[in-house]
Amino acid sequence: MNLRRYADHPFWQAVGIVVAAYAVIVYVVPLLPGSALVPKSVVLQYMATVLVGVLIYVSDNEERWASFREPIHAALVEPRLRLVRAGLLVAVPALVGLVAYGQVRTTVAAPPNLRSIHPAPPAEITFRGKSITLTGLDNPLRQHPESTPAYTAEGKRIYYQNCLPCHGDHLDGQGHYAAGFNPIPANFQDNGTIAQLTESFVFWRVAKGGPGLPREGTPWNSAMPRWEDFLTEREIWSVILFLYDQTGWTPRTWERSQGGAR
Amino acid sequence: MPEALLLLQAAADTSHAYGEFPLIGARAAVWIAAEVHLMFAAFVLGVPMFAVVTEAIGIFGGDERYDRLSKEFTRLLLVAYSATAIWGTILVFFLATLYPKFFAYLLAVFAPSTWVYAGLFFVESFTLYLYYYGWDRWKKGRAKVGHWTLGILLNVWGTIVMFIANSWLTYMMTPPRDITPSTDPTTIKLWHAIANATWMPINVHRLIANVVFGGAIVGAYASYRFLAARTEDERAHYDWMGYVGNFIAMSALIVLPFAGYWLGREIYQYDQSMGITMMGGFMSWLWVIQAFLIAVLFLTGNYYLWIGMGRIPGAERFRPYTKWLLVILVLGAIVWGTPHTMIADSKELAAMGGSHHPFLGALGVMSAKNTAVNLMILTTFLSFLLYRRANTRPVVPWARTGTLIQGAMFAIAAGIVLFYGIRGYFVEAIVRIGFSVYQVLAVLACILCVTVIDLLMARGAQSLGAIRWGKMPPRSQYALFILAVTFTWLMGLMGFARSGIRQYWHVWQVMQDTSAYAATPALGYAAKMISLCVLIFLSLVAFVFWLGGLAEKSTFVAAAPGVSPGTRGAQHVGH
Numbered sequence: 001m002n003l004r005r006y007a008d009h010p011f012w013q014a015v016g017i018v019v020a021a022y023a024v025i026v027y028v029v030p031l032l033p034g035s036a037l038v039p040k041s042v043v044l045q046y047m048a049t050v051l052v053g054v055l056i057y058v059s060d061n062e063e064r065w066a067s068f069r070e071p072i073h074a075a076l077v078e079p080r081l082r083l084v085r086a087g088l089l090v091a092v093p094a095l096v097g098l099v100a101y102g103q104v105r106t107t108v109a110a111p112p113n114l115r116s117i118h119p120a121p122p123a124e125i126t127f128r129g130k131s132i133t134l135t136g137l138d139n140p141l142r143q144h145p146e147s148t149p150a151y152t153a154e155g156k157r158i159y160y161q162n163c164l165p166c167h168g169d170h171l172d173g174q175g176h177y178a179a180g181f182n183p184i185p186a187n188f189q190d191n192g193t194i195a196q197l198t199e200s201f202v203f204w205r206v207a208k209g210g211p212g213l214p215r216e217g218t219p220w221n222s223a224m225p226r227w228e229d230f231l232t233e234r235e236i237w238s239v240i241l242f243l244y245d246q247t248g249w250t251p252r253t254w255e256r257s258q259g260g261a262r
Numbered sequence: 263m264p265e266a267l268l269l270l271q272a273a274a275d276t277s278h279a280y281g282e283f284p285l286i287g288a289r290a291a292v293w294i295a296a297e298v299h300l301m302f303a304a305f306v307l308g309v310p311m312f313a314v315v316t317e318a319i320g321i322f323g324g325d326e327r328y329d330r331l332s333k334e335f336t337r338l339l340l341v342a343y344s345a346t347a348i349w350g351t352i353l354v355f356f357l358a359t360l361y362p363k364f365f366a367y368l369l370a371v372f373a374p375s376t377w378v379y380a381g382l383f384f385v386e387s388f389t390l391y392l393y394y395y396g397w398d399r400w401k402k403g404r405a406k407v408g409h410w411t412l413g414i415l416l417n418v419w420g421t422i423v424m425f426i427a428n429s430w431l432t433y434m435m436t437p438p439r440d441i442t443p444s445t446d447p448t449t450i451k452l453w454h455a456i457a458n459a460t461w462m463p464i465n466v467h468r469l470i471a472n473v474v475f476g477g478a479i480v481g482a483y484a485s486y487r488f489l490a491a492r493t494e495d496e497r498a499h500y501d502w503m504g505y506v507g508n509f510i511a512m513s514a515l516i517v518l519p520f521a522g523y524w525l526g527r528e529i530y531q532y533d534q535s536m537g538i539t540m541m542g543g544f545m546s547w548l549w550v551i552q553a554f555l556i557a558v559l560f561l562t563g564n565y566y567l568w569i570g571m572g573r574i575p576g577a578e579r580f581r582p583y584t585k586w587l588l589v590i591l592v593l594g595a596i597v598w599g600t601p602h603t604m605i606a607d608s609k610e611l612a613a614m615g616g617s618h619h620p621f622l623g624a625l626g627v628m629s630a631k632n633t634a635v636n637l638m639i640l641t642t643f644l645s646f647l648l649y650r651r652a653n654t655r656p657v658v659p660w661a662r663t664g665t666l667i668q669g670a671m672f673a674i675a676a677g678i679v680l681f682y683g684i685r686g687y688f689v690e691a692i693v694r695i696g697f698s699v700y701q702v703l704a705v706l707a708c709i710l711c712v713t714v715i716d717l718l719m720a721r722g723a724q725s726l727g728a729i730r731w732g733k734m735p736p737r738s739q740y741a742l743f744i745l746a747v748t749f750t751w752l753m754g755l756m757g758f759a760r761s762g763i764r765q766y767w768h769v770w771q772v773m774q775d776t777s778a779y780a781a782t783p784a785l786g787y788a789a790k791m792i793s794l795c796v797l798i799f800l801s802l803v804a805f806v807f808w809l810g811g812l813a814e815k816s817t818f819v820a821a822a823p824g825v826s827p828g829t830r831g832a833q834h835v836g837h
Contacts, residue, residue: 035621036614039606042622045554046596052561053592057585059737060568110608118542120535135534173616182608184616192602192618192627196691252691
């Protein structure tokens with residue numbers, strides 16, 4: 001009976017929703033198949049949204065708002081709740097103190113990184129002295145479908161000779177050296193990397209590597225070498241063929257307007 | 263070689279190209295002047311739109327309250343016009359003294375348009391004076407329609423003025439392709455420079471945004487007057503005014519994302535690298551903030567309506583549904599605000615296998631976000647519908663069928679939105695982008711058809727009692743404040759995203775910024791600057807509101823001698 005009364009009371013409903021939301025975000029989401037822990041920044045964002053929703057719920061009509069405030073009011077003024085009041089007076093500042101301590105305490109971990117991972121590509125690059133227009137460019141090796149398997153095989157060989165130590169056997173960014181990098185190497189199996197990009201973008205990234213990243217958004221954290229110093233243009237295009245073939249992603253295509261390729 | 267030309271340009275700029283401003287520096291000075299000028303400009307363009315529409319409702323609907331409302335706002339405009347002109351002048355002086363070379367370049371291209379601009383500003387001001395001071399003289403019959411025409415003219419002049427200013431700033435972003443660093447600016451044809459790639463999208467986007475802004479400012483003014491009101495009548499009047507302001511702001515807000523989408527698309531079409539910097543690169547965090555703030559707008563707008571149901575007889579029957587609408591809005595806000603690339607420390611990054619969350623990352627892409635925002639728009643529209651219907655009972659014989667059809671339309675629209683949202687995960691990007699158009703069309707079609715049915719169904723409807731205007735708790739009024747502050751903030755933030763993607767160019771790939779302030783500001787610094795501008799603007803607006811009340815009070819004192827001014831319970835005139 002008593003439980004039922006609590007369940008129907010807006011104040012305890014609000015407390016219940018906030019606690020349940022926190023439990024789902026922090027404990028249930030990581031348990032889902034293929035999931036992982038939710039970063040603290042996202043937990044904060046989600047909880048802020050839930051809290052706003054809960055406050056709207058308890059205050060969008062007069063009766064609910066009045067009964068929501070009842071227990072708060074009672075805890076603050078009623079003599080019979082002196083102990084609760086004293087407990088709150090200790091617990092609330094202690095909680096605030098704890099959060100503040102958590103924010104300022106020294107740790108060995110590197111601070112969170114606000115990293116933008118889609119650097120804007122230039123419209124044109126110079127590859128070993130040759131000018132290449134990236135806008136509207138598709139993988140030239142795809143123009144010869146009959147030779148694609150051969151090029152893909154060549155790409156595979158080049159990948160295993162050069163890219164494997166960092167990007168890994170499964171192309172998931174978990175190569176032998178991966179743990180030494182922060183951030184870890186790009187995971188090509190992820191739907192947010194090559195699956196979102198045109199092949200010309202990937203060509204630019206492979207050819208120019210970390211040193212070729214654009215000026216805006218610096219400092220970049222990338223240990224990727226400039227592969228134009230080691231691979232030919234055709235070799236890079238074959239590796240790209242292999243990446244898409246192996247992961248099963250299709251490269252992003254260009255929008256064709258009446259005026260031609262964009 | 264363009265690179266060599268740019269180097270020469272930078273070398274030539276070592277003297278006389280830039281001035282210095284004490285303490286805050288040249289860029290911050292121009293930033294504040296431009297931003298506050300723009301906010302006031304939006305005020306003086308948005309509020310007349312509001313005024314002319316409400317005056318028309320007053321004339322053609324025969325409800326005099328709307329006419330009074332319109333006049334009250336035109337009074338605020340007089341002061342706001344001066345503020346706009348003052349900040350505009352400050353901006354011009356700052357540009358001429360701090361960025362003389364760049365300013366000379368712009369003038370070389372656009373000189374004739376600046377003369378037209380100045381002329382139109384003059385005409386616009388005098389139309390406003392006629393509009394306001396002629397209000398009581400041209401009150402009836404044909405003269406009143408003539409007066410309303412003045413209001414329309416005021417909007418026409420204002421819109422042309424905005425279009426001209428838009429051409430200057432869009433030229434800086436997307437100059438026509440044939441213009442290069444070596445092009446002599448005096449040889450550029452004026453129309454060629456004006457009709458650049460983003461000119462019309464910005465015109466449309468700003469036009470709609472000004473309606474939203476006008477409505478929000480009206481709402482904030484009404485809430486200020488509501489909270490300061492001393493009589494029931496006054497409270498009732500400002501409660502009603504707040505409702506009208508919120509209604510106009512939210513209605514226009516619903517179509518604003520589509521105009522923004524067009525603008526974004528044009529930016530991508532013009533220069534892919536600029537588009538990626540804006541949405542996927544270092545400006546992308548602003549879009550997460552924008553998503554969060556727009557979610558605040560939706561939540562606050564709906565909250566205001568739901569509290570408002572408390573003063574409508576008959577609304578009780580819809581109350582149980584509002585919590586489910588809230589659930590959709592909160593879930594929508596969560597999805598919409600989920601970043602694709604998450605802020606995480608090294609431990610979290612390792613656990614996620616990169617900066618994309620393996621599960622929640624699916625909510626960070628456009629398919630999920632478009633679905634969320636379209637469902638939020640549908641939900642907000644449903645809130646309005648329930649609010650509108652609260653105190654009426656339809657009497658047409660097909661009322662039940664009509665409601666069922668409306669329900670089916672909502673279900674179909676939501677189904678289409680969900681279908682394309684989920685399908686978007688299984689097709690390539692180029693196809694996925696096209697899906698957002700179907701989602702938008704489904705939502706717009708639903709809004710249109712449901713509204714038409716509702717209007718037909720409301721004919722001769724039985725009333726369940728009049729709305730008890732003024733019976734609103736004060737917290738509802740703070741919701742209106744939040745709306746106005748959030749809109750203003752969003753204007754500043756997203757304006758920075760649009761303008762900041764030019765990076766170290768005054769005119770994209772034509773004229774380089776070689777000043778000490780060429781580097782694009784960091785997001786934290788930008789957010790502080792924008793918040794400062796919002797604070798300056800809102801403080802000045804608060805002053806304008808206060809002036810509005812001051813003028814009214816003095817009329818009151820003259821009209822009712824014997825009652826000491828400021829006495830509690832004193833009657834204000836006019837309402």
